[in-house]
Amino acid sequence: MGIKLLLDKAHVEGIRYFDVYRREGGYRSVEKALKTMSPEAIVEEVKKSGLRGRGGAGFPTGMKWSFIAKPEGVPRHLVCNADESEPGTFKDRYLMEFLPHVLIEGLIISSFALGSNATYIYIRGEYAWIPDILEQAIAEAKANGFLGKNILGTGFDCEIYVQRGAGAYICGEETALIESLEGKRGNPRIKPPFPAIQGLWMRPTVVNNVETLAAVVPIINMGGEEYAKIGVGKSTGTKLISACGNINKPGVYEIDMTISVEEFIYSEEYCGGIANGKRLKACIPGGSSVPILPANLLFKTAKGETRYMNYESLSDGGFATGSMMGSGGFIVLDEDQCVVKHTYTLARFYRHESCGQCSPCREGTGWMEKILKKIDSGKGEMKDIDLLWDIQRRIEGNTICPLGDAAAWPVAAAIRHFRDEFEWHVLNPEESQKRNYGLAHYADAREVVA
Amino acid sequence: MIQFSEERLTKVKEIMNRYPEGKQKSALLPVLHIAQEEFGNWLDTPVMDYVAELLSIEPIEVYEVATFYSMYNLKPVGKYLFEVCQTGPCMLRGSDDIITYIGEKLGIKPGETTTDGMFTLKTVECLGACGYAPMMQLGKFFREHLTKEKVDAIIDECRQNAVKNN
Ligand SMILES: Cc1cc2nc3c(=O)[nH]c(=O)nc-3n(C[C@H](O)[C@H](O)[C@H](O)COP(=O)(O)O)c2cc1C
Ligand code: SF4
Ligand code: FES
Numbered sequence A: 001m002g003i004k005l006l007l008d009k010a011h012v013e014g015i016r017y018f019d020v021y022r023r024e025g026g027y028r029s030v031e032k033a034l035k036t037m038s039p040e041a042i043v044e045e046v047k048k049s050g051l052r053g054r055g056g057a058g059f060p061t062g063m064k065w066s067f068i069a070k071p072e073g074v075p076r077h078l079v080c081n082a083d084e085s086e087p088g089t090f091k092d093r094y095l096m097e098f099l100p101h102v103l104i105e106g107l108i109i110s111s112f113a114l115g116s117n118a119t120y121i122y123i124r125g126e127y128a129w130i131p132d133i134l135e136q137a138i139a140e141a142k143a144n145g146f147l148g149k150n151i152l153g154t155g156f157d158c159e160i161y162v163q164r165g166a167g168a169y170i171c172g173e174e175t176a177l178i179e180s181l182e183g184k185r186g187n188p189r190i191k192p193p194f195p196a197i198q199g200l201w202m203r204p205t206v207v208n209n210v211e212t213l214a215a216v217v218p219i220i221n222m223g224g225e226e227y228a229k230i231g232v233g234k235s236t237g238t239k240l241i242s243a244c245g246n247i248n249k250p251g252v253y254e255i256d257m258t259i260s261v262e263e264f265i266y267s268e269e270y271c272g273g274i275a276n277g278k279r280l281k282a283c284i285p286g287g288s289s290v291p292i293l294p295a296n297l298l299f300k301t302a303k304g305e306t307r308y309m310n311y312e313s314l315s316d317g318g319f320a321t322g323s324m325m326g327s328g329g330f331i332v333l334d335e336d337q338c339v340v341k342h343t344y345t346l347a348r349f350y351r352h353e354s355c356g357q358c359s360p361c362r363e364g365t366g367w368m369e370k371i372l373k374k375i376d377s378g379k380g381e382m383k384d385i386d387l388l389w390d391i392q393r394r395i396e397g398n399t400i401c402p403l404g405d406a407a408a409w410p411v412a413a414a415i416r417h418f419r420d421e422f423e424w425h426v427l428n429p430e431e432s433q434k435r436n437y438g439l440a441h442y443a444d445a446r447e448v449v450a
Numbered sequence B: 001m002i003q004f005s006e007e008r009l010t011k012v013k014e015i016m017n018r019y020p021e022g023k024q025k026s027a028l029l030p031v032l033h034i035a036q037e038e039f040g041n042w043l044d045t046p047v048m049d050y051v052a053e054l055l056s057i058e059p060i061e062v063y064e065v066a067t068f069y070s071m072y073n074l075k076p077v078g079k080y081l082f083e084v085c086q087t088g089p090c091m092l093r094g095s096d097d098i099i100t101y102i103g104e105k106l107g108i109k110p111g112e113t114t115t116d117g118m119f120t121l122k123t124v125e126c127l128g129a130c131g132y133a134p135m136m137q138l139g140k141f142f143r144e145h146l147t148k149e150k151v152d153a154i155i156d157e158c159r160q161n162a163v164k165n166n
Helices: A018-023 A028-036 A039-049 A061-066 A091-098 A100-114 A130-143 A174-181 A210-222 A224-229 A261-266 A295-299 A339-353 A359-376 A382-395 A403-427 A429-434 B006-016 B024-038 B045-054 B059-068 B088-092 B095-106 B148-165
Strands: A077-082 A118-123 A159-164 A205-209 A238-245 A251-256 A280-284 A329-334 B080-085 B119-124 B136-138 B141-143
Touching: A018 A130, A028 A100, A028 A210, A039 A061, A039 A100, A039 A210, A039 A224, A061 A205, A077 A100, A077 A174, A077 A210, A091 A100, A091 A130, A091 A210, A091 A238, A100 A118, A100 A130, A100 A159, A100 A205, A100 A210, A118 A130, A118 A174, A130 A159, A159 B024, A174 A205, A205 A210, A210 A224, A210 A238, A238 B088, A261 A280, A261 A295, A280 A295, A280 A403, A329 B088, A339 A359, A339 A403, A339 B088, A359 A382, A359 A403, A382 A403, A403 A429, B006 B024, B024 B045, B024 B059, B045 B059, B080 B095, B088 B095, B095 B119, B095 B148
Parallel strands: A077 A118, A077 A205, A118 A159, A238 A329, B080 B119
Antiparallel strands: A238 A251, A280 A329, B080 B136, B136 B141
16 A cells, blocks of 8 residues: 555545544644744745645745745735646545545645635636535634634634636636636736736735645645655655546545556556456546657656656656656546547647637647547548647647647647557548547557456 | 525625625626526526626626636526536547437437427536546536436436426
8 A cells, every 4th residue: 555645534434524534633734833833934844845736737836835925015815726627637626525624724834834814715616516515624624713813823814715617727727717716717817927926916826736735734744854755756745646537446546656657557556457358558647738658658668667657757758758747637548449539539628728818729729629520530631630730839839828738739649659540540531430449559568358 | 687685695795705805806706606596597698787786897897707617608508407528538438428328318419408498418528527437517516427327317307306396
């Protein structure tokens, strides 16, 4: 069994409620932080832990916190990003639904560290039943003196509010999220100014992912240095992975980042192998935006080394032969699945979610969807594949926010690694409509035990 | 007349108090959700104008937002809205078949409403339930691990609820 820091109490009955959570040792970190540490000391501890943002970009959290501006008399805010809309990702939902107090506990310490007296959780609108769970946890924490005025007699005041979005992936991008929280369309802002200087209502703001803020709890409890000993290199601590697609045991797993990708897929503790006795064909290891990898590049890097479930190893080889940890949305495709079709659904997703501000993204996502649909439905021509490559190349790096890149990368990687599958669709228009195209040479060579 | 119930009006006031003085526009998304609950699950223009008045903002500020977010319905929908996810991870687990099956069973295509106004079928993009695919949103909750049998049961359940609520 690997180390668990966030989900270790997930199976305790009633852990959703304050009394049980408290009995199991909950809110100790708040007592420790608020009574014995200064805000600066907490930021230092988070720096020492090596914690990196769990929302996708992996930016060091302690460093991000130290950037927050502190102009005299201007309130600051912490905003928790619970927008979780990257296809393949459903880990924050799990945490909020089953262990809401872990998040609330993390939010209280983080609010104290950043000096936020009004903290907002921005949760995707479709998770419509979760605000009730969070609000219940908040009310319980408040009734027990951990939130509200003069918390634990320390003089620190803090309120946490839950705000629902209304269906827009782009609102996961931090500046779009801020716009949305202000009651506007989710159009990302041009940076600078960065939110740490001018964010929510033009006040200094830190936006962090749910899992990031929850991880502050074990960091304070065990100390940053101890936390940093878990994992490997710059991948410290534990990471939640939401695994889905053609595996035996889809679900949310907490891993310490020393296990191999192969172990994660095949071990009974995690994904439990490929469903229906099939072979593994490909995997998108970090949410829909990161490059897809064929089985042969997934278990071993191009250099022939074992690939591990951590930031460095997953990105080993760059985009040519590697991928990314991203949000931890782990999507597995078996040998019967069609990469063209899967990529088409992702292109459709990004077209739907583009906010429309920049023409390369707005037009490019539309074109990519159209061309992929054409190829997928057996009407493609060889030149379409090159056109597709050309379009994605022109989006990347030419937009206000990274959604443009996020839309371009999956298409680029699919063509890079599965070009002959695209060509096969063009050359075999009728057959391609009858069955998905499972190319044997991409598949994991391991014997399938029936 | 367009007017929130007392209970909902109290809720709106409570939400408006979550933000600093003068920033009540921040309440717009939550209040539009409440408006959909109160006024038949869609946002007619007079409803949006009412929300604008409540928040002391221009109607255009409300229209802009209502048209941006996918959860606001700008035309009437059926009593039961089936929002079935069609993105990659769900597709890998057979969402296409589920969408086709629901469509055939109800005699409608995605985007359409049955003539009796009972059901609307809509395809949506990833709802954060990829590990429990195929899935759909029905009202406040998700229905996961869908099979044809489960779809049958859900449709029956809706019909029975409709009779009960009449
Ligand atoms: C298009 C887009 C969507 C994003 N969606 C999310 C999201 O759903 N949740 C999230 O935490 N971060 C998301 N991010 C990343 C945020 O912009 C931001 O980096 C993150 O919330 C920072 O928190 P962290 O440092 O704790 O990861 C998204 C970024 C982009 C460009
Ligand atoms: S890249 Fe796309 S989503 Fe991002 S701001 Fe530009 S148009 Fe909007
Ligand atoms: S792809 Fe359907 S819920 Fe994520």
